[in-house]
Amino acid sequence: MPSVQLDQTPRQRWQKVLYKKQPFADNYVDQSFLEKLRKNVHARKYLYWAVVFESGVMIQQLCSVCVFVVIWWYMDMGLLAPQWLFGAGLVSSLIGYVFFDAIDSGAGRNESGRTRWADLKSSVVFVAFTYGFSPVLKTLTESISTDTIYAMSAFMLLGHLIFYDYGANAAIVSSTLSLNMAIFASVCLASRLPRSLHAFVMVTFAIQIFALWPMLQKKLKAQTPHCYVVITFLSAVSALVGLLTISSVGAVLFALLLVSISCLCPYCLIRLQLFKNNIHGPWDEAEIKEDLSKFLM
Amino acid sequence: MACRRGGNHKHCLSTTSPSISNCHKLPSCSSRTHNICMVSDFFYPNMGGVESHIYQLSQCLIERGHKVIIITHAYEDRKGIRYLTNGLKVYYLPLRVMYNQSTATTLFHSMPLLRYIFVRERVTIVHAHSSFSAMAHDALFHAKTMQLRTVFTDHSLFGFADVSSVLTNKLLTVSLCDTNHIICVSYTSKENTVLRATLDPKIVSVIPNAVDPTDFTPDPSRRDNSTITIVVVSRLVYRKGIDLLSGIIPDLCQKYPNLHFIVGGEGPKRIVLEEVRERYQLHDRVRLLGALEHQDVRNVLVQGHIFLNTSLTEAFCMAIVEAASCGLQVVSTKVGGIPEVLPDNLIILCDPSVKSLCNGLEKAISHLKSGSLLSPEIIHSQVKTFYTWRNVAERTEKVYDRVAGEIVLPMGKRLDRLISHCGPVTGCIFALLSVISFLFLMFLRWLTPDYLIDAAIDATGPYGAWTQQYFRKKRETLNSNS
Amino acid sequence: MADEEGYLAVSGERITLQRRHHSASCREFLVRCPRLQLRSLSAVTCSVWLVAYGLFVLCQNSVVLSAAIFVTLIGLLVYLHFVKIDQESLLIVGSLGIQMTSSYASGKESTTFIEMNKVKDVVINEAIYMQKVIYYLCILLQDPVEPHVVSEVVPLFQSSKPRLDCLVEVYKSCQEILEQNKKS
Numbered sequence: 028m029p030s031v032q033l034d035q036t037p038r039q040r041w042q043k044v045l046y047k048k049q050p051f052a053d054n055y056v057d058q059s060f061l062e063k064l065r066k067n068v069h070a071r072k073y074l075y076w077a078v079v080f081e082s083g084v085m086i087q088q089l090c091s092v093c094v095f096v097v098i099w100w101y102m103d104m105g106l107l108a109p110q111w112l113f114g115a116g117l118v119s120s121l122i123g124y125v126f127f128d129a130i131d132s133g134a135g136r137n138e139s140g141r142t143r144w145a146d147l148k149s150s151v152v153f154v155a156f157t158y159g160f161s162p163v164l165k166t167l168t169e170s171i172s173t174d175t176i177y178a179m180s181a182f183m184l185l186g187h188l189i190f191y192d193y194g195a196n197a198a199i200v201s202s203t204l205s206l207n208m209a210i211f212a213s214v215c216l217a218s219r220l221p222r223s224l225h226a227f228v229m230v231t232f233a234i235q236i237f238a239l240w241p242m243l244q245k246k247l248k249a250q251t252p253h254c255y256v257v258i259t260f261l262s263a264v265s266a267l268v269g270l271l272t273i274s275s276v277g278a279v280l281f282a283l284l285l286v287s288i289s290c291l292c293p294y295c296l297i298r299l300q301l302f303k304n305n306i307h308g309p310w311d312e313a314e315i316k317e318d319l320s321k322f323l324m
Numbered sequence: 325m326a327c328r329r330g331g332n333h334k335h336c337l338s339t340t341s342p343s344i345s346n347c348h349k350l351p352s353c354s355s356r357t358h359n360i361c362m363v364s365d366f367f368y369p370n371m372g373g374v375e376s377h378i379y380q381l382s383q384c385l386i387e388r389g390h391k392v393i394i395i396t397h398a399y400e401d402r403k404g405i406r407y408l409t410n411g412l413k414v415y416y417l418p419l420r421v422m423y424n425q426s427t428a429t430t431l432f433h434s435m436p437l438l439r440y441i442f443v444r445e446r447v448t449i450v451h452a453h454s455s456f457s458a459m460a461h462d463a464l465f466h467a468k469t470m471q472l473r474t475v476f477t478d479h480s481l482f483g484f485a486d487v488s489s490v491l492t493n494k495l496l497t498v499s500l501c502d503t504n505h506i507i508c509v510s511y512t513s514k515e516n517t518v519l520r521a522t523l524d525p526k527i528v529s530v531i532p533n534a535v536d537p538t539d540f541t542p543d544p545s546r547r548d549n550s551t552i553t554i555v556v557v558s559r560l561v562y563r564k565g566i567d568l569l570s571g572i573i574p575d576l577c578q579k580y581p582n583l584h585f586i587v588g589g590e591g592p593k594r595i596v597l598e599e600v601r602e603r604y605q606l607h608d609r610v611r612l613l614g615a616l617e618h619q620d621v622r623n624v625l626v627q628g629h630i631f632l633n634t635s636l637t638e639a640f641c642m643a644i645v646e647a648a649s650c651g652l653q654v655v656s657t658k659v660g661g662i663p664e665v666l667p668d669n670l671i672i673l674c675d676p677s678v679k680s681l682c683n684g685l686e687k688a689i690s691h692l693k694s695g696s697l698l699s700p701e702i703i704h705s706q707v708k709t710f711y712t713w714r715n716v717a718e719r720t721e722k723v724y725d726r727v728a729g730e731i732v733l734p735m736g737k738r739l740d741r742l743i744s745h746c747g748p749v750t751g752c753i754f755a756l757l758s759v760i761s762f763l764f765l766m767f768l769r770w771l772t773p774d775y776l777i778d779a780a781i782d783a784t785g786p787y788g789a790w791t792q793q794y795f796r797k798k799r800e801t802l803n804s805n806s
Numbered sequence: 807m808a809d810e811e812g813y814l815a816v817s818g819e820r821i822t823l824q825r826r827h828h829s830a831s832c833r834e835f836l837v838r839c840p841r842l843q844l845r846s847l848s849a850v851t852c853s854v855w856l857v858a859y860g861l862f863v864l865c866q867n868s869v870v871l872s873a874a875i876f877v878t879l880i881g882l883l884v885y886l887h888f889v890k891i892d893q894e895s896l897l898i899v900g901s902l903g904i905q906m907t908s909s910y911a912s913g914k915e916s917t918t919f920i921e922m923n924k925v926k927d928v929v930i931n932e933a934i935y936m937q938k939v940i941y942y943l944c945i946l947l948q949d950p951v952e953p954h955v956v957s958e959v960v961p962l963f964q965s966s967k968p969r970l971d972c973l974v975e976v977y978k979s980c981q982e983i984l985e986q987n988k989k990s
Contacts, residue, residue: 043511045532045640045664046710053529053719054505060525061515310481310516312563312637313659313676319571405932405939418934436937444939776818778941778970780932 065307073300078293080252083259084193086289087244090259090266091236092184092209093281097269098232099216102225109228116228116235123243130250154231161227168218176215183212187237209237357786358724359391359446363438363463364453365426367396367414371618373642374454374479377533379408384717386410390724391785393445395438397427397459411783411790415441419459429458431757435466436768442470444780449724451475455482455492461499468502468738469761473727476500477507478517481639481660493520494746498754501745502738504727507531507720509640510661516639522745531719532665535645537708539619542651542700543626551582552689555628555652557621557643558635560591565634565657570596571678572632574604576685583609583689588624590615625650629697630688636676638662644671649707651700653691655684666710670703735762813972815839816940821966823975831900831983835976837966838893842886842911851878886911891965898980900987904928904945906962918960922987924948926956928980930973941970943977 213233217226452460631647858874
């Protein structure tokens with residue numbers, strides 16, 4: 028037994044045990060004190076360009092909101108005919124639809140087992156219903172004052188941005204809530220447009236840009252990162268140009284916001300990461316790593 | 325007279341009349357005896373590790389000739405002043421309980437009473453227990469304002485990751501930065517406390533908990549040797565790893581048809597065990613006993629062959645020492661201070677996972693079957709030498725002696741320490757609070773000067789009424805013997 | 807025979823303890839609190855009237871002033887008659903019992919008598935009172951059914967609250983008489 032050997036040696040070495048009476052004072056501090064201290068075990072090292080790439084999701088979403096508001100403004104001013112917007116939306120949706128399957132060469136579709144026929148059916152049903160209900164949508168919030176509508180839409184779009192699923196694993200993330208808030212904002216804004224056709228097109232466009240477009244983005248990001256970067260860049264440019272035609276100050280501010288999110292924030296994150304001081308040691312509460320629910324199934 | 329105690333007149337001063345004459349003589353405090361005041365929110369009738377620690381330690385210190393009083397908060401109708409065995413005086417103060425038996429703290433509302441008690445009992449050392457107890461921290465704060473020596477015992481481990489622990493750790497830093505000495509129950513706990521409160525490790529002593537070995541004696545005749553029985557005694561909460569247990573039970577019960585489990589304790593996770601029992605039809609092999617009284621624990625332990633502890637975090641695990649003292653083979657998770665508690669030949673340490681614990685238990689079972697396990701008597705005789713309360717009291721006394729020789733930081737230095745040690749914001753806030761508490765103390769001293777406070781008659785200590793009776797009785801028995 | 811000694815109350819007021827030895831088994835203790843002082847009386851009256859005057863200036867209603875006068879007068883009467891106790895006495899007669907009398911400042915007296923066979927013991931006890939921990943003298947009453955059980959505690963000198971040294975004096979005398987009683 029090791030303890031017996033230690034007893035024989037003239038100078039006893041300190042042991043981290045409580046059951047043995049050791050010739051050391053109770054407040055003795057051994058050299059091995061805090062030996063098992065580990066710092067930043069789970070801390071991740073970030074690469075600057077990787078973080079910039081990841082910030083693309085946020086840029087995209089900001090741009091979507093911006094484009095949506097710009098389009099609405101054009102419609103409200105009468106600069107954009109609803110037929111045109113509907114046509115453009117239909118064409119881009121078809122292109123997106125083809126792309127969606129083409130990117131992973133149908134792997135996703137085979138997995139979900141959903142037929143094209145079902146897709147067509149649901150889209151036709153959706154369009155028909157929205158068209159049928161567009162007069163209702165138009166008059167639904169008519170009695171509410173315009174200022175309230177604007178405040179509410181701004182609030183809802185902000186909420187959409189806050190709760191959107193950017194890929195973080197946090198409690199606040201809720202993609203359903205986020206989508207609902209965006210649609211609610213679009214319904215609010217649609218009621219200020221001149222006719223019910225406008226309202227119908229606006230809501231359809233909202234669905235396209237807030238529900239369908241992120242799905243395509245996610246796939247693009249996973250499969251073809253280069254393409255994704257280009258698309259992010261394009262959407263940023265288009266949002267900026269759109270905004271520029273309305274307000275140059277707004278465009279400058281928006282550009283600054285995009286730059287700070289995509290370049291400045293990653294830099295800050297990486298700098299602050301150096302100050303991370305997360306302490307781990309034997310005192311930590313152990314985590315149960317196994318899945319114990321199988322015993323109760 | 326809201327706080328006049330009613331209903332409790334078992335121990336009145338009529339029994340102490342012979343020593344009443346010395347109540348005004350201040351005992352000439354030799355360097356060896358101290359007037360110790362233990363403060364904690366946790367004391368009997370509440371049950372738990374801290375409670376029994378305070379009680380046992382106080383009893384042994386009384387035996388060694390110190391004067392000990394205990395201050396805690398009122399438990400339902402138990403308020404006022406009570407005496408326990410050997411004249412251990414307990415003040416149950418009428419303070420409001422906020423959460424989990426811990427009092428609410430405003431840092432000031434408890435000061436008048438605490439100051440009154442410290443003065444009337446002529447306390448020299450304030451010994452606070454448990455970092456969960458708000459009253460303990462309050463008492464430390466006031467004691468430092470009153471220039472009394474302070475000792476703190478930390479009974480628990482804390483992480484560093486979540487927000488709540490960040491805040492509690494900050495409070496601990498403030499509370500301990502000018503405390504004279506800190507006692508931890510294991511080396512791991514010492515490392516943890518030193519890190520949490522950014523302390524100098526030299527002022528932190530390690531004094532383990534103890535177990536009364538006479539309470540936990542083996543009794544192999546109570547075992548049923550036709551089966552193998554695994555005993556688990558713990559509160560059924562997440563931190564005790566009951567989820568792991570719910571994985572182990574079906575796994576092992578399928579492998580060993582003559583394996584039985586006895587689970588003692590109560591808690592929110594009981595439902596999980598009941599579900600497992602229901603699902604695998606183990607009603608005859610898994611017994612859930614519910615909450616156990618302290619005196620029943622031994623009777624449950626001796627029925628088993630193997631003791632299983634699945635805790636996820638533990639500063640010093642009393643349960644495994646109690647089990648080993650009853651002669652059981654202990655299988656435990658390797659977390660916190662547990663590896664320090666028992667020598668390798670008495671414990672099988674496992675990682676906190678179902679697989680590892682099952683392997684550990686299987687090892688223990690195979691030892692049991694092959695008969696290579698130590699006999700309960702041998703285990704008991706080994707364990708009983710490890711942890712005794714007398715030893716704990718002796719080592720705590722050394723801490724008191726050391727502290728008695730130290731100086732309490734005067735106000736100016738205390739403020740400096742707070743600001744330099746606890747960060748600019750927290751430091752300044754608490755420096756301000758300590759200035760306010762100092763002014764409050766001045767006000768209280770003006771309102772009721774110290775000379776108007778009757779010195780309490782000592783129940784314990786060198787001039788204690790109980791002590792003298794005790795010694796007189798001893799002398800009489802000696803005389804009658806000779 | 808009677809002797810008088812000065813003591814302090816828990817609050818720091820001066821009180822006097824008068825002991826009268828009527829006979830070997832009959833003693834009386836009188837604790838006298840300081841009388842109501844003109845100074846404190848005028849201070850309270852002045853402050854009430856000042857507050858009333860302040861209110862009067864604010865709301866210009868003379869009812870406040872007359873109300874203040876009534877409040878002071880009635881308050882003083884109530885205080886003298888029901889609150890302020892000038893003197894508390896404890897008469898202990900060995901074979902008979904214990905009589906407690908408290909005299910209010912107005913002259914009202916209230917008396918309680920406890921028979922000796924009900925008295926179990928007289929003890930000094932500790933209690934938490936307001937923000938203080940004080941000693942007080944109390945009589946333990948025996949339960950009529952079970953003689954070992956204390957059924958009630960009657961605190962003594964409740965209003966004067968003498969300090970421990972005073973209580974010890976009273977306590978010792980009481981014990982002497984109780985012992986005599988037990989022997990006989």
